[in-house]
Amino acid sequence: MVRLVDVYKAYRIGSRYLVVLRGVSLEVERGESVAILGKSGSGKTTLLNIIAGLDRPSYGHVYVDGVDLVYLSEDELARFRRSRVSFIFQSYNLISELTALENVMLAQKARFGRTDREEALRTLRLVGLEGHANHRPHELSGGQQQRVAIAMALAKSPKLIIADEPTGALDSKTREQVLGLLLDVKDRLGTTLLVVTHDVDVARRMERIVRIRDGEIVEAGGGSRGRGGASRALPLLSRRAGRAELASAVAHATRTFSALALATSRQPGSGACGSPR
């Protein structure tokens, strides 16, 4: 379903570069739920943005259903997002001018080019918000807003749901509700679920935990399962790239500046740029 091969991401800040992802490789099977666990600034959101086609890697390949996102144009990436992926954000990201129902219909329109009011209402019912269809975001609690965001995600019938700290702004009771809803959707519809979190309890509810630190995957398997099913030993795909690999990265980099940045800024345990290692 999702395969990342040697993905680097660097941002230019003035005359220096900030390397956020360092040679990340990862595989996620269809229908799997994976938590990407890491501290703030570890690169987990960047990783998710790249998988969702919201951002591009500086180097490496990102395959989703066999399609390498690196080679897609902006509009092709938009069509990829509309047809394959739903994104759930920590900050809900609802359109404040629209009601809950209209937000869901907006997602329908993006996915199918048309809206279906009855279907949108059914989706809201799924997340327990049928009574709040005509409420605008500011009239809803945080948990309710996140459930609207989940309804928006479901409205697109996605193969992949990517959630960035979906419970980060919620209290423990609401967190359980939202998590339960996401996992229920995953089980019922066979959707692949990728959740970024810094909360170990949330991560443990997923089938697999991928730990990320300073832009590198330090653990790609294990973790405890919260919802049945066999645990699967997964290979540690991430590794520190040696100088030879970096030289290869430079040779193949599609974005020269970031590759050069990697060559000059690699320091163990730090994302900051500076002297070469």
Added chain:
Amino acid sequence: MTLYRIVLADLNPRNLRTVLTALGIVIGVASLVSLLAIGYGMRAAVRENLEGLVNMGFILMPSGGTSSGGLGLGSVSPMGVIPEGEIEGIDEIYGVSLVTPVLTQVGFTRQTGDSALLVIGTPLSGLEKGLPGLIEGSYWTGDREAVLGATAAKMLSAKPGDRIEILKRPYDKEGLSVRVVGILSSTGTFLQDQAIYLPLETVQEFYGQEGVVNLVFVRVDDPEAAEAVREVLVKRYPDLMIVETDQVMQNVGSILGILDAVLLGIGSISMLIAGLSITNSVMMSVNEKVREIGILKALGYTRGEILRIFIVEGLAYSAVGGPIGVAAGVLAAKFVSSALSVRGYALPLEFGPQSVVAGLAISLAVSLIASIPPARRAASMRVVEALSHE
């Protein structure tokens, strides 16, 4: 529609920016429509008026009246005069079928207040042969009798037998009291329909211009005789301007063309300012909705779809401001016309469909062009940066 509500929800009368931007369009369109109306009206009225009066032939006018005569406003503005004695015998030139010496002045009545009417002093023959027939009453038989153009009769609510008083200036205490004896059928020409026709001598006496006229219309029915008539007239009247009908039309056309260009230029500047105002408003809207743009992009909306959202916002300004601007333009033109008539200038107006269509079409085109730059900016935003915007 849900998609467009993201931007259209903010466009309400309580939002000052919306009101000011729409007002910019209203003013731009109003300027354009009013100026076009005045331009079209002047062109149409002058042309039709001259064609109606002149038929085929020549107009003799004093040399000093060139500029005003060229504009076709000679009939309503002060200019030089021609002594009647100088034009005797024109009707004897071979090929000439009708000679009509005319003294035109501006007059007012108590009924019409500030609105100017054209007072035309003409021999009875000019009235009978030069204009369509009567729909009511008869031609004059005495020197204190008047025949009214169709529009003038309506403005004065007058019918044969009524008395009207013609004033030199609005609200003069004393004027010329005449009895209406007939009403002309409409010529379709503004100046002719909104005129009071009186015996030539009566107008000369009332305006203190005895023995003179300011225009002489010479009709030639046979086109082959026209050149010979022109040669005789030029030889006989070296001090007078002799212009052929076609020449008049050409002169009028070229002068009105310049006038049109000036008016259009002024209107265009108004629209340019209105366009910049739309660009500014849509740009502000884009800046305010960076996060929403990010959400839409994350949902999978393409650049083209996001471009359209903000173009629709720009078009919405003209959809609201355009029709109001057209209405305001009509009112503004009428106000200008009314203000000028107080000073003695009858300014005809014409609000043809072309003025309305042009006003609306230009406002839509300006809105479209003006909203493209900010819409492109919205469409080209990077989704991650847009989503992280606070």
